Amino acid sequence: MVSSALPPTRVDVPLADGSPRRDWTIPAATAIVLVLWASAFVAIRWVGDDLSPGSLAFARQFTATVVLVGVAIWRRPPLPRGRSLVLVIVYGLLWFGGYTLVLNLAERHLDAGTAAMLVNIAPLIVAGVAGVVFKEGFPRPLIWGIGVAFVGVVLIAAGGVGAHSDPLGIALGLLAAVLYASGVLVQKVALRTTNALSATWVGCAVGAIALLPFLPGLAGELTQAPATAVVAAVYLGVFPSAVAFLLWARVLQRGTAGATASATLAVPAIVVLLAWLLLGELPTLLGIIGGILCLAGVAWSRRR
8 A cells, every 4th residue: 555654755766885776667657647648638639529528527537436446445545534635625626627627628629739738837837836835946957947848838839730729728728727737736735644546536536526417418428429439538537537647646746746747748749749640630840849849848857
């Protein structure tokens, strides 16, 4: 069972001669999270008009809750209590409930790459708030890395990834970014005293409960939806939600909020590639350059 105590933020373990050895489990978990979250933007666009935003959001969170509750029954982690439970409920409403619904709405008006670009303004919000409120400071590699990655994000936006975008979609994308950043910050505080698995499954369950009003609509839409839409909804629940958020909680628990969130600036670059391969949303030259800068900035931000 994962300990509910906050582990050290460093990921080095000593070798026999006393020199530090890099623990690659956290970077590997981070990479998996980035790919799975990037695939979520593409899967949401893939569903298209087959499932409404609310129905898809509920299907995703309900599926994720079933998976995570199964894992919790197996591992039996301690449940959050008191103030920790309140924090988990708040971040469940912000991230699992609100963010999921608003992102689905945004991708009705935006292509996958542009949606990812707007949402990934969130790491800048997280780094700024965490630097002041959590006293994480502003390490030079983190600031330079975020700056380079943000330039890449701007280039992706300027170059365009697809023609499917409008002002309402941009507003919804920015709202999704605010909900995302708020969820990360509240989750970081909750994880100081809460087991990562418990925080994830309870938060996910809270999101599913908040989305319950969309259950009747989902029941009706499933009778008309093609099998690909159902598969996409289940995929979103199992992998970008259950698996990715569980890994994310572990990564966030081990590191600072600003540095951990900065890694997600690589998501737009991955989305551009996946959207090109799977949806035919061709990247421009600026989009390609921007993607390279995103990846380079994230790599730089992770330096010591």
